[in-house]
Amino acid sequence: MDLFFHDTIDIKNPAFVFSDEESRHLSKVLRKQPGDLVAVTDGKGLEVHIQIQNISSRKTNGHLVETIVHPAPKHQTHIAIAPTKNIVRLEWFLEKATEIGIHRITPLLCQHSERKVIKSDRLTKILQAALKQSQQFHLPQLDDLISFETFVAQQKKGYIAHCNTGEKFDLADLAPTEQSNCILIGPEGDFSIDEITFAEKNNFQTISLGSQRLRTETAALVACHTLSLIHRNI
Template identity: 45%
Template sequence: MKEGDKLTVTDGKGFFYPCTLLQAHPKHCIVSIDEEIPRPKSWDFTLHIAFAPTKNIDRIEWFAEKATELGVDRFSPLLCRFSERKELKGERVEKIVVSAMKQSQQAVMPIIDPMIPFRQFVENPFTGRKFIAHCRPDPNKMALAKTCRKGEDALILIGPEGDFSEEEVQQALDLGFEPVSLGENRLRTETASLLACHTIHVLNAR
């Protein structure tokens, strides 16, 4: 780009700013803000995905990118008993989320939490519906698509490749999480997480 060109930037907090480029440089630039345009998120509910990151970082990044494009408010990486990945450096994931936000023409940046132990996370308050998608036999488990209702805030727990432990499932249920199914097939963590995002958005598009 050259001086005088027009561009649009965002603050990640719900605003677009059409600008004029005053000074161009490979590593930085100076612009003048021509206008401030409110751009709230396009959905009227809160979608919070808490997931156990996979050992393969590429799969985590793929999920973060695609979920951001679909629309999610918050990511919370979980440290579970059977987690393959014990730590997660969020800088690269954040860059991918920022890029996906801009590519999908959104102006609200999803929150990316530091990794947190499962037992600690589920103790945190949440005002909407709370779901845990686990693979263990459970007569009370229903399909997420039949459980969640339009307009409801939703928090969904997605476990590691080895699933949640029996103790983790029981702790979540004791704290008000509802058991849900994402289908008959055994899904990878990132696939299950993205399917949960898509399901919630489809329910709210009706």
């Protein structure tokens, strides 16, 4: 069933009106007809099934026929990542991480960051599109850009991945079972020594994501996928 996104859904009101953009998509692309069912989610775990009553490229409305509540995942992945200089790479990560399953993304401003501004509205639309495509019902939380030190100081503990030498533990071997796991991923120039030291002093454990040297967005996706596999088996 095709899935649409609305950030607010009033389950007490059975009448449902689609936006102009969705109406065009329903009528011109999907070629839906009166009587067809489509699913809508608010990204907070709610799924409703809407039976189309009237449809046109300008206005489409329907009637709510079923409500389903999806519980939040037991284990949640939180990736704090320095936005890449080429924003397309960050957008790629957001899309793929949403498909895999991620709870929260925090953009970090680091000492070696080459990108210091992001357009949250565009990134949110990418998350919403990936949510619909992957048929999921919990939209990842996208935080505002925050400085590395401020963010780390707010956390109780977590993990940090970097390219410097020293003792590291393989994330796959750690098998973290906490309800929420936060992993720090640095910019193209990696975290500075001062940032690594600061994180370790604030209960962030240094981890390895493998022997290869990974791009920022690749490292973030590897971390996300590794945690997804670990949590699937718990």
